[in-house]
Amino acid sequence: MPSAEIKSEIEKANQQAVDRMMEADPVWVGVGEARKVIPGMKSRMLLHAGPPIQWDRMSGPMRGAVVGAAIYEGWAENQTEAEKLAKSGHIEFVPNHHHDAVGPMAGIISASMPVYVVHDSKFGSNTYSNFNEGIGKVLRYGAYSEEVIKRLAWIRDTLAPALEATINAIKKDKNGVAMKPIITQALTMGDDCHNRYNAATSLFLKEITPYLIQTGLDRSTLVETYNFMAQNNFTLLNLGMASGKAITLAAHKIKYSTIVTVLTRNGTDAGIWVSGLENEWFTGPAPVPKGVWFPGFTEKDANPDLGDSAITETAGYGGFAMAAAPGIVSWVGGSVAYAIENTQKMYEITCAKNRNFIIPFLDFQGTPTGIDLRKVVRTGITPTINTGIAHKEAGIGQVGAGMVSFPLEIFKQALKSYAQKYGL
Amino acid sequence: MPSAEIKSEIEKANQQAVDRMMEADPVWVGVGEARKVIPGMKSRMLLHAGPPIQWDRMSGPMRGAVVGAAIYEGWAENQTEAEKLAKSGHIEFVPNHHHDAVGPMAGIISASMPVYVVHDSKFGSNTYSNFNEGIGKVLRYGAYSEEVIKRLAWIRDTLAPALEATINAIKKDKNGVAMKPIITQALTMGDDCHNRYNAATSLFLKEITPYLIQTGLDRSTLVETYNFMAQNNFTLLNLGMASGKAITLAAHKIKYSTIVTVLTRNGTDAGIWVSGLENEWFTGPAPVPKGVWFPGFTEKDANPDLGDSAITETAGYGGFAMAAAPGIVSWVGGSVAYAIENTQKMYEITCAKNRNFIIPFLDFQGTPTGIDLRKVVRTGITPTINTGIAHKEAGIGQVGAGMVSFPLEIFKQALKSYAQKYGL
Numbered sequence: 001m002p003s004a005e006i007k008s009e010i011e012k013a014n015q016q017a018v019d020r021m022m023e024a025d026p027v028w029v030g031v032g033e034a035r036k037v038i039p040g041m042k043s044r045m046l047l048h049a050g051p052p053i054q055w056d057r058m059s060g061p062m063r064g065a066v067v068g069a070a071i072y073e074g075w076a077e078n079q080t081e082a083e084k085l086a087k088s089g090h091i092e093f094v095p096n097h098h099h100d101a102v103g104p105m106a107g108i109i110s111a112s113m114p115v116y117v118v119h120d121s122k123f124g125s126n127t128y129s130n131f132n133e134g135i136g137k138v139l140r141y142g143a144y145s146e147e148v149i150k151r152l153a154w155i156r157d158t159l160a161p162a163l164e165a166t167i168n169a170i171k172k173d174k175n176g177v178a179m180k181p182i183i184t185q186a187l188t189m190g191d192d193c194h195n196r197y198n199a200a201t202s203l204f205l206k207e208i209t210p211y212l213i214q215t216g217l218d219r220s221t222l223v224e225t226y227n228f229m230a231q232n233n234f235t236l237l238n239l240g241m242a243s244g245k246a247i248t249l250a251a252h253k254i255k256y257s258t259i260v261t262v263l264t265r266n267g268t269d270a271g272i273w274v275s276g277l278e279n280e281w282f283t284g285p286a287p288v289p290k291g292v293w294f295p296g297f298t299e300k301d302a303n304p305d306l307g308d309s310a311i312t313e314t315a316g317y318g319g320f321a322m323a324a325a326p327g328i329v330s331w332v333g334g335s336v337a338y339a340i341e342n343t344q345k346m347y348e349i350t351c352a353k354n355r356n357f358i359i360p361f362l363d364f365q366g367t368p369t370g371i372d373l374r375k376v377v378r379t380g381i382t383p384t385i386n387t388g389i390a391h392k393e394a395g396i397g398q399v400g401a402g403m404v405s406f407p408l409e410i411f412k413q414a415l416k417s418y419a420q421k422y423g424l
Numbered sequence: 425m426p427s428a429e430i431k432s433e434i435e436k437a438n439q440q441a442v443d444r445m446m447e448a449d450p451v452w453v454g455v456g457e458a459r460k461v462i463p464g465m466k467s468r469m470l471l472h473a474g475p476p477i478q479w480d481r482m483s484g485p486m487r488g489a490v491v492g493a494a495i496y497e498g499w500a501e502n503q504t505e506a507e508k509l510a511k512s513g514h515i516e517f518v519p520n521h522h523h524d525a526v527g528p529m530a531g532i533i534s535a536s537m538p539v540y541v542v543h544d545s546k547f548g549s550n551t552y553s554n555f556n557e558g559i560g561k562v563l564r565y566g567a568y569s570e571e572v573i574k575r576l577a578w579i580r581d582t583l584a585p586a587l588e589a590t591i592n593a594i595k596k597d598k599n600g601v602a603m604k605p606i607i608t609q610a611l612t613m614g615d616d617c618h619n620r621y622n623a624a625t626s627l628f629l630k631e632i633t634p635y636l637i638q639t640g641l642d643r644s645t646l647v648e649t650y651n652f653m654a655q656n657n658f659t660l661l662n663l664g665m666a667s668g669k670a671i672t673l674a675a676h677k678i679k680y681s682t683i684v685t686v687l688t689r690n691g692t693d694a695g696i697w698v699s700g701l702e703n704e705w706f707t708g709p710a711p712v713p714k715g716v717w718f719p720g721f722t723e724k725d726a727n728p729d730l731g732d733s734a735i736t737e738t739a740g741y742g743g744f745a746m747a748a749a750p751g752i753v754s755w756v757g758g759s760v761a762y763a764i765e766n767t768q769k770m771y772e773i774t775c776a777k778n779r780n781f782i783i784p785f786l787d788f789q790g791t792p793t794g795i796d797l798r799k800v801v802r803t804g805i806t807p808t809i810n811t812g813i814a815h816k817e818a819g820i821g822q823v824g825a826g827m828v829s830f831p832l833e834i835f836k837q838a839l840k841s842y843a844q845k846y847g848l
Contacts, residue, residue: 188751189613189623190784199613202626206654209633210647223634230630326784327612336787360614360750361785363760 049107050266061142291402473531474690715826
C-alpha cells in the first residue's frame with residue numbers, strides 16, 4: 001500500500017478507536033468471587049498489575065502482595081511459607097490485562113477475592129477490578145500484616161455481600177450504576193479520577209445508599225459498610241479503573257490503529273499495548289515517581305512505579321485531566337500552573353477532545369483522549385501519570401503519591417513493531 | 425479625634441471583625457419548630473427576607489409566599505382569604521435578620537415551620553434557617569399551589585423529625601455537624617456555596633447518613649428522606665446560609681468597624697447592615713438579575729432580586745468564590761474568565777483573604793472576605809451576588825438563575841450615616 005493510503009487507513013482507524021472510546025458505556029452490574037466471574041481465572045492463579053512477570057523479577061511491594069494473597073487464600077501460614085511457594089512455581093502469575101481486569105498498585109487478584117463486574121452496555125464487554133482497602137498499610141502497596149489480611153477477610157465476608165445485595169436491588173430498577181456520568185460530574189468537582197476520587201466516591205454513595213438501606217442487612221452492618229466506603233476517598237478508584245478498562249477495550253484490536261490501549265506497570269517493568277498490535281507487550285524499566293512523601297519517608301524509599309491505574313490516563317482522565325483537579329497538587333506535588341500545563345501538553349499526543357469528560361476551567365474543553373503512538377514518538381512527550389508510591393521493600397505499604405512519565409523507549413519499540421507488521 | 429487616629433481605630437476594628445469572621449465556628453446542632461426555637465418568634469408573625477417591608481409594597485413572589493404560608497398555617501383557606509388577612513394588618517411582618525435567621529428568596533418562616541439551629545461554638549450565637557424545598561414551584565419563589573403546601577407539610581411531618589432524630593444521634597458522638605469544613609471542602613469541589621451546593625450536599629449526606637440509618641425510623645421513611653435530600657442539590661443552601669449568618673454575626677456591632685455584615689433583598693428593596701452602625705438599615709431599589717432562563721421564560725418575567733442568601737457573599741463565599749466554581753457559569757451565565765475576574769474584583773473591596781475558604785485555582789488563595797464599606801464607595805465596585813430568579817407574579821416560582829450587583833447608592837448612604845455617627 002502506498003504510504004498516503006496507509007496514512008489515511010491509520011486516521012480512519014484512530015477515529016474509529018476514539019469514537020468507540022467515547023461511545024463505550026461502562027455500567028457497574030455485579031459483584032462476585034474472582035474465580036466465578038472472571039473468565040479463565042483459576043484457583044492457583046494470581047492476577048497482577050502490569051506486564052507479565054515472574055517471582056524472581058518482582059519488586060518488593062509486588063512480592064509483599066503475593067505473600068499477603070497466599071496467606072489470605074490459606075496457601076501459606078506466614079511469609080516464609082508463602083515465599084517458598086511462590087519460588088516453587090506452583091502459583092501461576094498472569095497480568096490482569098490478560099483477563100480484562102485491572103487492579104491498582106500491585107493489583108493482586110486471587111481466586112476467592114470479591115471483584116466488581118463492569119459491563120459496557122454499548123459494546124458488550126465485561127471488565128473487572130478488586131475492592132479498595134483504603135490507604136497506607138494495604139495489600140496493594142505490599143503490606144501483608146495481620147490487620148491487612150483481616151481487612152481483606154472483612155471485605156470478602158461483609159462488604160462484598162452488602163454490595164452484592166445493593167447492586168441486585170439496583171438492578172430491579174435499572175441496568176446498574178452508570179459510571180460515565182459519575183466520572184463526568186466528578187471531573188467538574190475537583191477529581192482527576194485517578195489519584196483523587198473524593199467527589200466520585202460521594203456521588204456513588206449518593207446513588208447507591210437508598211438501595212443499600214433497602215437490603216435486608218441489619219443496621220449495624222449497614223453502618224459499618226457505609227462508613228468503610230464513606231471514609232475512604234479511594235473507594236471509587238477501582239470502579240473508575242474497571243470503567244477505564246471498558247473504555248479502552250472498546251478501542252482495542254482495531255486494524256491500523258496506533259491508539260495506545262494499555263499503559264501499566266508492575267513495579268519492575270512498564271508496558272503498553274497498542275490497538276492495532278493487539279496483545280503484544282512492549283516493555284521497559286518502570287520509572288520511579290517524584291512526589292510528596294508521607295511523614296518519615298523519602299524518595300530513597302520509593303519503589304519503581306506499579307499498578308494498572310494508568311488505564312485512567314489511557315481512557316482520557318487521571319493525569320490527563322489534572323487541570324480539572326487543582327486540589328490534587330497538594331497530594332501529588334507540583335503547582336496549579338503545572339497541572340494546567342500538563343493537561344495542555346497531553347493534547348499534543350492525543351487524537352480527540354473528549355465529548356463526555358470536560359474541564360470547566362479550560363472553558364469546558366474535553367479532556368485529551370486517545371494516545372497516538374505516532375505523536376508520542378514524534379514529539380518525545382510521553383503520558384504523565386498521577387500515581388501512588390509504594391515502599392520498595394515488601395510489607396511496608398504506601399509512602400507517598402506523585403507523578404511519573406512513561407519511558408519514551410517503550411513507544412519507540414512499539415512503533416518499530418507497528419512498522420514491521422503493517423509493512424511501512 | 426484627629427482623622428489619623430480615627431483611621432487607625434477603623435483599621436483595628438475591621439481587623440477584629442474579619443478575624444472574628446474567620447474564627448467563628450458554625451455547627452449544626454438542632455432542628456425545631458420556629459416558634460419554639462427562634463427567640464422572639466410569635467404565632468402570627470411571618471419572618472421574611474430582606475429589609476423591613478409591609479404587604480402594600482411587597483413584590484409578587486413575596487406576596488405569593490405570604491399567601492402560601494397563611495394557607496400552610498391554616499390562617500386562610502385560599503389566596504383570596506390569605507390576601508385579605510395580609511392586608512388587614514393581622515400578620516406581623518419582620519425581617520429574618522431581626523431574629524438572627526436567614527431564608528433564601530422570599531425567605532418566609534412561619535411559626536410552625538421546622539428550622540435548622542446553627543450554633544457558633546466559638547462565639548456562642550445561634551442562627552436559624554428554614555428547610556430547602558427543591559427548585560421550581562416552591563414557596564420561596566412565590567408558588568403556593570396544593571403541591572407546594574403538601575411538600576411543606578411533608579417537610580414538617582417527615583423530614584424534620586427524621587433530621588431531628590439524626591442530629592440527636594450525632595450529638596451523642598460530637599457537638600454537631602461542623603459546617604466550616606464542609607464549606608471549605610465544597611469550595612475545592614466546584615461549589616461556590618451560594619448557587620451551587622452539589623458537593624456540599626454530598627459531603628453533608630456522607631456525614632449524617634450513618635446516624636440517619638441508626639435512628640429508629642422505618643426503612644421506607646429512611647429512603648424517602650434520604651432521596652429527598654440527595655436529589656436536591658440545594659439541600660445544603662439553607663444550612664450554608666445559617667452558617668454565613670453566624671460568621672457575619674461574629675463581626676457585627678464592633679465600634680468603628682466599616683465591615684458590611686448583612687446584604688439582603690426582599691424583592692422590592694435591597695438593604696445592608698454595617699458592623700459599626702449596628703442594626704440600622706440602608707436600603708434602595710432591589711436590582712433585577714441578569715441570567716439564564718428556564719425554558720419558556722425571559723428577563724421580562726424576572727422579579728427584582730430577593731433573598732437573604734447574599735449572606736454567603738457577606739461571609740466570604742458565594743459569588744465572591746466564583747473562581748472556585750467554574751461549572752456554575754452554565755447555571756448563572758457568564759464565562760469562566762468572568763468568574764475568575766469577578767473573584768479578583770472582590771479582593772478590591774474586601775479586607776482579608778480567608779484562612780479557611782481557599783480557591784485551588786487561584787493558587788490556593790483565600791476567598792475575598794469582609795466587605796469594607798469605604799472600599800466599595802471609593803472604588804465604585806459593588807458586591808456581585810449569585811442568585812436565583814423568581815417570576816414577578818405571585819404563584820409561579822423560579823424562572824432562572826443569574827448574577828446581580830448591589831446598588832452603589834446604598835453604600836453611599838451608609839457611609840454618610842457612618843460619618844455622622846463617628847463625627848468625621
